Amino acid sequence: MGKKNQPESEMLKGTLDMMILRTLVGGDAHGHTIAKVIERTSEDVLEVEQGSLYPALHRLEDRGWVASSWGPSENNRKAKFYRLTAQGRKQLIRETSRWRQMTRAIDLVMGEEGGAQ
């Protein structure tokens, strides 16, 4: 369980969609798994708010980046599985490269500041 209500756990705007898409590269998953994977991979720094996860999933589905189907979960419960579509894969590539550019730029800026400190 991640620490709650800490500034670190707040997600950057617009990054949730990208991370969901990234998570789905590893295979189809339902909402619970997606949230868990994001939290685990971020070493529990990021906490996925359910209030934004589900609307985000529906939004991605509307745009055709993920597709969904109902199926049994690993515990044999009914769950809605999301699958990355070809279009979603392209979108993920676009967003990843944009993200890399952004973080590199921010690193460059912050690197100098950080050095001075």
Added chain:
Amino acid sequence: MSWLRFFRRRRSDTELQDEIEAYLAEESADNEARGMSPDEARRQARLKFGNAQKVRESLWMQNTPQRLTAMARDVKYAFRTLSRTPGFTIIAVAVMALCIGAATSLFTIVRSVLLRPLPFRDPDQLVMVYDHHRGSGENPDSRYTPVAAADFYDWCSMTHGFEEMAVITYGGYSLTGERGELPESVNAAAASWNLFSLLGVQPAFGRTFTELEDQHGSTVVMLTWKVFQRRFAGDARIVGRQIHLNGSPFTVVGVLPSWFNYPNASIQLWVPYQAFATPELLKHHDWHQSQVIARLRRHVSLASALEQVRAVQYQLHLQYPNEPVSDDVIPRLLNEDLAGNVKKPLNLMLSAVGCMLLIGCLNISNLLVARGAARQKEVAIRSALGAQRAILIREQLTESMLICAAGGLGGIFLSVLATRSLAHAWKDLPTAQGVYIDGAVIAFACVLMFAATLIAGLLPALSSTGKTMLNALQTSPRTGASSVSRTALRKSLLTTEIAITVVLLIAAGLLLKSFLRLRSADMGCVTRNMLTLFYGLPGNQYDTPEKVNAFNETLLERVRAIPGVRAVALGNTLPGAGFWGDMVFTVKEHPPLKPGEDMPDALVRWADPGYFTALGIPLVTGRFFTNDERGPRSYKVIVSRQLVLQYFPGENPIGKHLHVTAHFHPGMPNDVDYEIVGEVGDTLYQVGKESKGTMYFPILEGDQNGVMLAVRTASDPLQFSVPVQMQIAALDPELPVSNVLTMDQMIGDSLVDTSLTASLVLAFAILSLLLASVGLYGVLSYLSAQRTTELGIRMALGAERDQLLRLMLVEGLRPALFGLGLGLVVSVAVTRIFQSMLFATTPLDPVVLFGVIATLLAVAVLACLVPAWRASRLDPIQALRTD
């Protein structure tokens, strides 16, 4: 995509609930794996998930377009506001429904008659071609001369500009069963065999005529859908069987489709053109009885195609210099040809309805401004709390939109009910296209609704949210200062309303006066207590003049013997019954016509010896016909006064001879001289048309089979219709009788369209007057309510009640007077446009003008008197105490 989402939002919500359930199950399973008790595991899962309701809400919002929710809110709000004042709402919606309904109905007719293409193949390639006399003037009656049969055949063989030409003429048959039962006289048309293929019309059953069938003596017939359904029960087996026309068997070869109403709905049968006329007639270039319809060849202009026909016609004219052979041709688009007579009245009525709609909108606008005044505090507070002006305007527009939409729906409903009966009441209306409401009409109604919304809603919305609005919070209602501009707005709206009303009233007044003038026009004969009817003696039974005369004279004798019958007249037609026909002639005693001089022509009538006395047509000089002037060789003629004035100025016509070149004696020499034996007074052939010189020939020549009987009676003529018909049935039980009317009815019948136009425009004008007076009343009531305190102070300071009454009256009458002046000025310009529709009435008819002014002033004073009187009766104490 977003709309799809919107309509699926309920499904996607249930799916989300399932997903949440699945999440909680997974999470509590995880928790249980960590060693928690099931209850605790469930609780922790819920805690981790947070507020499920909130998640659902945010997805719901995400699936709903923002604008839509705002609109739904506006509609709900406007609906509530409107239902708080049901009286206002009902009146406004009813006014809108009436206005939009009337406009939609008229537009339906305009679209069907003037705008929609005819239901034929490439209708814009179709054109009518008429004979034409150079220098015949602009009057359409004389401009478009019916085509002579021989002209048509020469055009066909000698020109190649048109792809195809067809010819049509009209007549009537007596339709009976096989043994002569159920006689009925029907209107028929005769067309050259290629007409239907030229129009691109496929028969519903059977086939159309063949070229071989288009000849004299041919006995084939096509039925229109109407007679097929009515008389033959819609049984397709009639094709190939025989029906009896004028006693002879005709074979039905086809049935025309139900939509085929060309040239009008009265035609019941079609026969081949040449079957209708004798081969003799078809050879004549002066038998002007037909209409020619032509289809343009692709890539050949109308002008060049016509040029060829024109050249041929001019040659024909030169070939027959002393006969009425046209020297030119003139085209008219088929559409125009059918709708020529109704175009002007239709446009006039459409404008009248437009004016009424505008007044309706202005009235609602006016009422909304008043409501806006009552709600100014609310609007001010809301805008102080940060409401944007655009949103406030949108809200108020929604209100007028609801009114107009409800009114529009009601209007479309009304118009569905009214259009058909309106089209039926209109006699001259061409129905070839069929009058029905279609998508374009609905679209028109929607555009009207939208325009009405803007006109009715925008002005009040802008005024109530204007910059004075913030002052409303500061001003005390005692002074009412902020409403000055609004009152001015209402007054100018009212002025416009009244001005338009005045224009409508004047137009209606002029049409009404013109109609009354027509009604009371002097026909030149007795019309009171006169019964008229038509019968046609079948040519195969009554094939000699002796047989025809025997029937007619016996009938006349028997009818004269009926008690109460004063006199009886028999003619081929009667005054007021229509043009029927004319003929050219020369005067034997006069020098020959100079080249280029128009040949004299006059109407042709046949009359029995008692005709003039019975109809009360006075004898000027000479004598009437005698019983001896019978058979084909009498060669006597009676002329009318106008013919004498025109062609025998300063001469005594008696004893002169008219040389008539037309051919109405089959088998007789063509050119016959007729001796003038008498001169009689003029009659009108149709109300509203100028009288024309007339020649009367003796009906006892015995070759007129279709005749009209006029019976002058001592009392109500319709009581005599059965006795007279019984006399006819006694002589020939199979003879159909039609058009049994009094002469006044017959004349009134030809005025149906005029009276329809006049009464509809009058109805619109009265409705507009009503609306304007309601507006006037509303404005003044509002004004006096605003000024209650002021009036109270005036009274307390010693103002007389009479003074206050006068003050308020002047206040209310000022916009009325302005509107009246403005309307009069506009009317001067507008009435000139429809001057040609008026009969013996000038556009600035003083009676109409003063009548309108007096009516408007009276109504305005009445509308103002009530609120003004109420204001002057205020109790000053009460008035000063009101807020």
